[in-house]
Amino acid sequence: MPGVLSMRSNHTGFQGSIKTSASDFIVTEIDTLGRLLSGSTAETLHAFGDAPAAPNSCCPQSPHRPWPEPPELHREEVLGPFDSPGHAPEDGLSPAKGSTEHMVRASPEGGRHEAGTLDSLLDESVNELLNQFACNIKDRWDSEHDPAAHPAEFSLGPVLAKRNRADLHSAIRQKFPFLMTVTKNNEIIVKANTDYKQLCQLVSEEEAFDFFKFLDAKLENSKFSFKPDGNKEHRKTVHHFVSQKFGKLVETKSFSVTDFNGQQNVAIIVRFREKSWSRKRPAADCQEKQDVYTGFTLRKENLETLEAISYLSSELGVLPSDFSYTGIKDKKAITYQAMVVKKVTPERLKEIGSTIEKKGMKVYNIHSVCQHLRLGQLKGNHFDIILRDLKHQSNDSSADLKERISEAFENVKTKGFVNYYGPQRFGHGQNVRTDQIGLALLNEEMVKAIKLFFTPEDTDDPVNQAKRYFLQSDDAKGTLAMLPEFKVREKMLLRALNRYGVNHEGCTRGWLSIPHSMRIFYIHAYCSKIWNEATSFRFMTYGSKVVEGDLVLSEENVDENSSLNDKVHVVTAPEESTNKYAIHQVVLPMVGHSIKYPNNKVGQWYHERLAKDGLQTCRFRVSALQLNTPGCYRHILKYIHNLSYHFLEDNEKEIKTEEDSHLNESQASLLLSFDLDPSCYATVCLREIMKCDL
Template identity: 70%
Template sequence: MLRSFSYVTDHSGFCGTIKNSPSDFVVTEIEMPEHLLRDTRAESLQKTGEAPLEESSPCLQHPKKLRKELRAEGCRGGAPRPSECDPGWPGGDPSASPDKNQREGEPKVVSGLEEASTLDSLLGKPMSELLSKFACDLKEAWDVKCNADAGTGEFLLGPILDKKNRADLHSAIRQKFPFLVTVTKDNEMIVKGNADYRELCQLVTEKETSDFFKFLDAKLENSTFSFEPDGNKEHRKVVHHFINRKFGKLLETKAFTVTDVNDQPNMSIMVRFRERSGSRKRSAGGFQGKQDLYTAFTLQKENLETLEAIGLLAAELGVLPSDFSYTGIKDKKAITYQPMVVRKVTPERLKEIGSKMEKKGMRIHNIHSACQHLRLGQLKGNRFDIVVRDLKHHSHDSSADLKERISEAMENIKTKGFVNYYGPQRFGQGQNVQTDQIGLALLNEKMVKAVKLFFTPEDTDDPVNNAKRYFLQTEDAKGALVMLPEFKVREKMLLRALNRYGVNHEGCTKGWLNIPHSMRIFYVHAYCSKIWNEAASYRLKIYGSKVVEGDLVFSEENDESVSLNDKVHVVTAPEESANKYSINQVVLPMVGHSIKYPSNKVGQWYHERLSKDELQMCKFRVSPLQLNIPGCYRPILKKVQNLSYCLEGSEKGIEIEDNHLNESKVSLHISFDLDPSCYATACLREIMKCDF
């Protein structure tokens, strides 16, 4: 898939072979912090021997998507505070103070002195004092004036170029001044008053308002917030309406009977985050029914696709493939380690199948209870440990020493990075029909064609390909079902629907709907990835490493209330002349219905390329299959982290001389980390100047 594509570096490279065996290509997913997966409450109960409560305590931050929605709704507050037990539910205490009972390991509220020190160090004392004066003036304007425009000014902090400093500054300002919001535009930080904070202050006390926005800022799943007891029903109704109007998509409210400071019964408004659609079911009598059971583990697999491994596990455990969640698809021809979570399976049950799975190329490690599922893309990156064998010069290059060529390549990749192509495994390397072809058929709503492409066999004589061959020749879905092994879950799901509804447009549509959504959209994403690869190669061929007018660059601003498209800037002619941006900031769109395209020749190329495939730029919704592809942006270039390498003799007694390397007698061992969605094969291609 990458042949004849562009490179970013100009060294000569060298030849070699990768993936001679799975152990030559080891991939380890860099996990999220352990507390995001592990049910720490369950572990502590095991240690203390206490009986578990009926409900799980909060132990996760909200998923990234929800955190973004919170910010988009205007949720700006102070430092995160401890979550509470579920008031009004088993074990809950509606009257618990927001600041009581902070749990070990949860975010600690930073003191005013620490905040001031942080702001002084980030801004300098003069600017920090000016910010404090702006905050005080704004609060005074809110307190004194009654008109809507009171205190609506802005305070400019100036350009903050370092991304980490910007993030620290956003956090420090929110902690010290919960009534302010911070916005970044072209690296310029702007501070202004939070209108929602001001409006709530007019309904409840300032302390309640501050604590409420801290509750929003903490973003802890299952956490709740209690307003002070309030016997005025009409006033409670106004507060209910305010929260529903401003944050109704994210929060829900309910009134509960509590005991006030005089030990008298009273009513209090309780707030909690809404369940996302498709997650845990609600009971009729309360906000939430019994929680699902989740078990987390690390899957080690060898010479298996991720989806194939999940099919084998699901068949053995008697659950659906959709009950498994993971953060990314891993290579087949490799030994890979990745965290997974399975629903409706106990840790004990998972341990029972360990020996059976070893016979099928899998090992299960680090089994423990978890709080929720994982999501695609929720990972920090991957660690690669790779062996390149059969080293030699390219046929056109025999003048320089091979060791020099390797050293030169490594230095270049460290400093210049590589073209961020999707690797060949994204498309089903070596298969007769690649996944992007199926994706294109689905986008064009050619359901029968997509099914037949899906069942196109490889040129081998084994049960799976024999079953596929039989189905294409006879369209006998029932007969093909009998021939397929149990672990081919996707194929069996599709065939069951085809057997029931027929191999026609309607039947094939229902067949695709029978496959989990994550598997359906996988094929469409493969097509989008192919287009991105071609666009990146075209962009580098016509413009090289120069940033030109019409290119798209991504602003790494911290304010997540800004939409994705608003963070993407179109380079102007003056900016091109001033060399304002570097090639490392240029992004290209992954095709979809809600992205902008470059306004230069690359944008025209996208239009022509999609027209060639009978797709228009706004047609990335496949309603019959419930597929919605909004699109996103991907940097053209990427850098490696923690790169190291060494040469090793393949036979005892072979020495690697300082000035000469004997071809084919040594192996190159390379280790490096890559960001999520980056491909080691694309990095190796840039290093070696070889297509795989």
């Protein structure tokens, strides 16, 4: 792992083996609302024909995990288009033809998932005050006093992170549909929703509750139905109310329906006007209807994320750049992650299911979405890991192994771990690391970068045979014929090299032929290596004390329009002396053209280190390759969440250990379960726990 030297804790640790098989290392994404993309329920959805679901809808979580429970899926009943035969509309709305729409009725109890989100985003005291405020609103409405005569507001205080504000707005309105939320200068204000109270005077509170949850959720192609109503004048009043209050968002119609007793009646159906359900998405993300996006959960085994995308793009006849994802997952593992592919319909994706299974992939929860995914668009990752061949460190025989393991976990839970980039970032075990290619690109050594890219591994499979042939011959056309179809990146490069030559210009055009996300990947690998080295130097130089010149992320006097550098504060001497900041608040820059460096020995180290690689004047822009690296900041310390573990015998049965029992070396395995924040590496966390390189 390039650049990794320091560790956070000083416990003894222990030894063990990880990734003995892919099933020993299972990674599952946690979406922004704390829900797991679990495989078992995803398989159930797939078996039932991939029932429609909201984007990034997730499956039930492991029972041991104290993350908030996911919401119950909205019950959906297929309803015909507005102009279906047999319906008798009372108004003159034009029908939406040829669409597939769904009836959505929310559970009036609701709130399990919203409560979990509120618990994770609000302090316990603020959460209690919010619940009390909500109860007071309902009490006022149930009393004789008019709530409008007693305006009430409740402030959650400033919430600086835009994503957190969006999550809070949605969670509050979903849990308490009778409340409304507004933002004033980063401060979230909660008020009584008088529209809700007015609707309760026309329909039942259960219907009003469901209707406002429906409005806030804004699920594509969804509909809401009020209960059947035989009073035409009353229906007109409801039509008028909804049109007056929400006419820009929804439209209403009345349809004849048959109840369970076979009696004819009339119900008001509400649906969103076209595109109105996508209120939080920029117009550029929901373009013309020919831009088809399909979301799905990808399960892969023993495959890199980019390699899996190469397989998928080859099978679907699209470019690798048409895929988006929230992060790159481990290769030697079983992983579950959300993906979106552009220009591919759900039906087309389902067709390749049996083909890609042969490559170690499965797709679940296939559904239409409106936009691509963004890197980092997740809450974190959940890990289920088996450590095998447990034993003491070579120089340690003084304590029971169980005690050593317990000590290690308690230490890291309390003190955290150094947030290094893990070995998979750099191509662990490969003859050429990705950061070496990135350095060549930053120095604009295009031919060298190509040669490094095509450096073979020591195996004799067709891919490495083709790479050896290319390095020996520079014969791009011949190499192209030798490569398997799924090697999409390599083939793109070779086609350009065949056309333009294996020279500086030809290699530049070759790099330009592959997607931007793949080109920038190598640059980021180099920047990650430098960050690892800088962090190690920082801990060796200053330890865990926050010192003058350190950088911390500040939440004072900034708003959502502030630049990243405005949010980074340089620690002053008085702040050091009063211990104003803690070590977990310290960040270090990922090198780029728009970052600031620490104003101490660490900043000086950065400049000397870049000069060593010939980058002292580098602006981290490679215009010839359309690469622009502004840089960012990363916390030097992170913590493990929701850690649990138990011991297994070799036959995978749990060991019922007593307090005074001992573990025999190499006769037991350890099953770990924990969560990490985005961009944290489980192998790095385990290195800190075990005190050995993995």
